[in-house]
Amino acid sequence: MIDYVYYKNKDKELDLMKAALYKNSRVVEVEEIKKPEIKDNEALTKIKYTGICGTDIHIHEGLHPRTKAPLVMGHEISGYY
Numbered sequence: 001m002i003d004y005v006y007y008k009n010k011d012k013e014l015d016l017m018k019a020a021l022y023k024n025s026r027v028v029e030v031e032e033i034k035k036p037e038i039k040d041n042e043a044l045t046k047i048k049y050t051g052i053c054g055t056d057i058h059i060h061e062g063l064h065p066r067t068k069a070p071l072v073m074g075h076e077i078s079g080y081y
C-alpha cells in the first residue's frame with residue numbers, strides 16, 4: 001500500500017517518486033511528487049517495503065488528531081540508499 005518508487009523523469013529532468021497520499025478521511029491516492037531534497041548530514045532512502053500500523057489506520061479513518069492532508073503515508077519502512 002505504501003511504496004515509494006524513485007526514478008528519473010528524463011523528459012522533465014525532475015526527480016520524482018510515487019507516494020501514497022492521505023487526502024481526506026478514507027481517501028488515499030498514489031501520486032507522483034518531487035523527491036525530497038536532503039542536507040549533507042542526511043540520507044535519502046529508497047523504500048522497498050512499508051508496513052501498516054495502528055497509527056496508519058487512524059490516519060486513514062480520519063481519526064488522528066495531528067494529521068493534516070496531504071500527508072505522505074508510511075512510517076514503518078525498510079529500504080536502502
Ligand SMILES: [Zn+2]
Pocket residue numbers: 053054055056075076
Ligand atoms: Zn507506526
